[in-house]
Amino acid sequence: MRIRVYIFYLFILTLGVVLIVKLYQIQVLQGEYYRELAEGNRIRLFSVSAPRGEIIDKKGKVLAKNRPSFTVSVIPFEGEKEESLKLLSKITGVSYMEIKEKINEAPNRLQPVNIVLDVSLEVVSKIKELEDKLPGVLIATNVIREYPNRGLASHILGYVGEVSKEEIRSLKDLGVKMGDIVGKSGIERTYQGKLMGVPGGEQVEVDAMGRPIKILGTVPPIPGSTVVTTIDLDLQKVVEESLKRRGLSGAIVVMNPANGDILSMASYPDFDPNSFAKGITPKEWKELLSPKKPLLNRAISAVYPPGSTFKIAVSLAALVEGIVDKDTVFYCPGSMMIGNRRFKCWTSHGRINFLNAIARSCDVAFYTMGLKLGSEKIARYARLLGLGDLTGIDIPGEVKGLIPEPSWKREPWYIGDTANMSIGQGYVQVTPIQMAVLVSTIANGGKVYKPRIASRIINQDGTIETLSPTLVRDISKFKREIDIIREGMELTVKLGTGSLARIEGITVAGKTGTAENFPNIENPLGKDHAWFIAYAPADNPKIALSIVIEQGGHGGSTAAPIAAEIISYYLTGKKIFRGGGWQGD
């Protein structure tokens, strides 16, 4: 019996010793390790994102800014009760099922899950009021991007959104992390590095729920720089209204021929970049993916056959190569046999000189010139004027288009291909921005500028980085030939196909184009695209523009009136409205 008593004493002692040994192991031997772990457990580094820089127009009017916004989120671990979620659903208008789903999908039960972004102040105050009945419901204040002019200049500005896995690779050097808001297109994308600023950090002591208890240290963020653009907001409004009124897809680029500054750039249909900042609804997203492609910036990302506007390039080639001169006379019977095919002109011009061949857009005259030049020479001068290559504009998404050559075409190059090329048809494809560069080059006498939208960066410390205009190429050695073309373009508006661009008191120079299309899905009837390129005043150009209206028919009747409206407003401040009418190709 005594032995059992001793065993029992020993048993009790053993239990105590076992506990003490284990404690010695974790507290004394591994104490340091656990202490470090524990510190990591309760001190967290929160990144404080810097307010994004503003984007302003050339006169300082705001194009993109920030505004405070409230986000409602729920910590699943604390706020899972059905009745409180139902109450939250009633306040925010988000369905109970949707809230429940978001909470169930949360990867971490202790991290807040966003329920609604950008709620009204009314919702915020209601939640604050009923705080006791809404455990685990948090309201976070953050800033969201706001575009006060809504859809205006949307393609220039672009939009912002959460960084994607693909983007993060290229943006890593800028210090962009998962979850950050970055520019997705337009200026927002190109100048992401300037606009984003430098994020700050907060060293925060947190409890088990991840709720901040106190801030241990702060590094304030440096707000992003302001990007000053060359855009003229008032002009942009006129340009967009003028385009929108036609009700057709299209693009307009307005440039300052003296330096390549983009004064306006419009693409229709457009979109409201605010919807991305707020969190886009499925309905909105569906609209953006519609066949009309509102997200597409037609000014730089869409290609069209240039039609007769390409005759400017052919003219330069023919003049410089000495094939024609100002007074060269052609005879246009209304068509021309090339190879074994009859190539038509849009009318019978009869006897017509070179200047009038431009002004009245005689195809037969240009077939003649083109065949004498050959496709390679046409291509060379077209490239000198900036066609078939990226213009280098400072927003992403630009495409090259195509200036075809026999070497490009896999099948044999026919003489008919050269004929088509002479009038800007066939394989030739250009973007509206390229045509704007082309017409600017003619307007300024031979300087090919890189188009630009941002002109200055104003940093937070007050320093200013000036982005100077870039001269890509100087072909002023062809000044004489260019002057002849300018004469032809003045004549176009004065008495030729571009007469609907005429404005009282201002000499406008331009060239119409009617791009023929084969029927396709987007254009089942194969309707023509209407082109017009122009500059004004003719003797001292201040504005150059290129306009394309998809399926708009004749350039002279649909696109030229738009040019008149824009030029009139820009040079005289007078808003005019001009309808269309048959003026010939």
Place this chain on the structure above:
Amino acid sequence: MAVYSATYWKGPELWDKQFVSLILTIPIVIFLRYIDYKIWFKVAPYFYLISLILLGATLVISSPIKGAKRWLYLGGFNFQPSELAKLALILELSVLICSKKKEWNNLILFMFCLIITLLPFFITALQPDLGTALIFIFIFVCIIFISGLHIKYLLSLAILGLTSIPLAWDYLLKDYQKERILTFLEPTRDPLGAGYHIIQSRLAIGSGGLFGYGFLNGPQNRLKFIPEQHTDFIFSLIGEEFGFIGAVIVIVLFTILFILGLYISFKSDSESGTLIGVGIVSMLCIHMFVNIGMTIGLLPVAGLPLPFISYGRSSLIVNMIGIGILSSIGKRRVV
């Protein structure tokens, strides 16, 4: 008395209530000390029956707290009948063994004792509260061991118990209990779920180091990283704030208390006194060991409070009654 009063640690938030309970229970201890513990012999069977009925009642009428039906709402506060049942079992077993040892066959006595142990065991296991249920078995084993009944009964019971473990795993254990055991074997398998308790608790104790962060300064505790910090996981707080030295002092004090308890039990003037004393000591001792073992990752998580220290009034009152009885036994010892 001073021994455990000193070890008493205030529950961080609810310590007012707890302190009041402690003060209120001291007269009970003193009262019990001065009444003859032999009075329990007469009331033991009734006490046992009442506690069994209360225990059964939890299954039927109580509202579950955290999925378990352990509490009864009695006279203003939630009461845990399983705590009372432990004491009732100790008394009933001791009294039964002493009074029937000479009359009954050893095997019959053993089987009878086993049955009165298994009744509360199963009811508690159904609550479900396997940790507390196993306490009944432990108390039974200790009392039988000291009572001098032949060791072969205990051995055969142990063999039976071990062979039934796979069966119990499949049919008796709830999913959360299996999860706890699996998690104990590998805490990182679910760091924010079942393993969270173990990891956070070990983290808190480990970071306490040799001297601890100091009273009320344990960051893990203050920031609520430790779950159930005032009840089951109170020891992780002690480890964090008072370090290894503080933790060892607590364990040493407990051990001294147990040794003293055993000493006075063996010196008791009756065998029933010895058995009751051993039963009370083993009850306290196993609570302490399982509770501390759990917080330092030695044992799986089981909802057992740390005697006298954890917040929980049912447990405190029962433990204090136990101390009172023990002290009454001590007063009537053979010198």
